[in-house]
Amino acid sequence: AQSVTQLDSHVSVSEGTPVLLRCNYSSSYSPSLFWYVQHPNKGLQLLLKYTSAATLVKGINGFEAEFKKSETSFHLTKPSAHMSDAAEYFCVVSGSGGGGSYIPTFGRGTSLIVHP
Amino acid sequence: EAGVAQSPRYKIIEKRQSVAFWCNPISGHATLYWYQQILGQGPKLLIQFQNNGVVDDSQLPKDRFSAERLKGVDSTLKIQPAKLEDSAVYLCASSFSGTGGAETQYFGPGTRLLVL
Known part of the structure; x- marks a missing residue:
């Protein structure tokens, strides 16, 4: 069984300040981890993914995430928020469903609000 | 390349009616997901x-939901009969193979269903 917990339903920051969106996961296997972003009235888009090659993963638009196995966390950060970062962010864990396939599980989402 | 296509984009039905959604994944993608x-x-x-x-x-409510993927390409998701709690956005996504853990999913725009 696998699960993902996004610890904050809303995060509010001022433009130019750091962003931290928290994600903890549970998985019986060595999972793959992802962050997706959903802008209003737009489709879900991949931000970054953990492939086990490096624990610090860089994504698009200046976002990065660090995989910490001991803490079962995969928090998303950005040094300086921009107004265009305002969106819904989803953490996803993908573990083996047997037969060589991977089954994804989404978190409930964190809404990032950026104030001018 | 063309993205994931979904239709219709919006649908309003009465409870107990039936509805069907269609998805065309990215060409060559073996794995298709309905959310x-x-x-x-x-x-x-x-x-x-x-x-x-x-x-x-x-997690598919099999008493009322059914899905098929003919010839491994297009897919349809059907609800019969619909309930009020089925009001949601139905998302289709595809990925290249689905056997690799770090598979990126590509999402369609979704179908917004309202059950009255």
Whole structure:
């Protein structure tokens, strides 16, 4: 069984300040981890993914995430928020469903609000 | 390359009616996913196909929902009969193979269903 917990339903920051969106996961296997972003009235888009090659993963638009196995966390950060970062962010864990396939599980989402 | 196509984009029906959604994945993508996203929640995986075989349908309410993927390409998701709680956005996504853990999913724009 696998699960993902996004610890904050809303995060509010001022433009130019750091962003931290928290994600903890549970998985019986060595999972793959992802962050997706959903802008209003737009489709879900991949931000970054953990492939086990490096624990610090860089994504698009200046976002990065660090995989910490001991803490079962995969928090998303950005040094300086921009107004265009305002969106819904989803953490996803993908573990083996047997037969060589991977089954994804989404978190409930964190809404990032950026104030001018 | 063309993205994931879904139709219709919006649908309003009365409870107990039936409805069908269509998805055309990215060409060459073996894995296709259907998700239900209720307002304010993360996407919930309903069914995952690899080619035309079902990988996981553990969260599909099989008494009213059905899905098929003909010839391993297009897919349809049907609800019959619909309930009020089925009001949601239905998302279709595809990925290249589905066997690699770090598979990126590509999402369609979704179908917004309102059941009255």
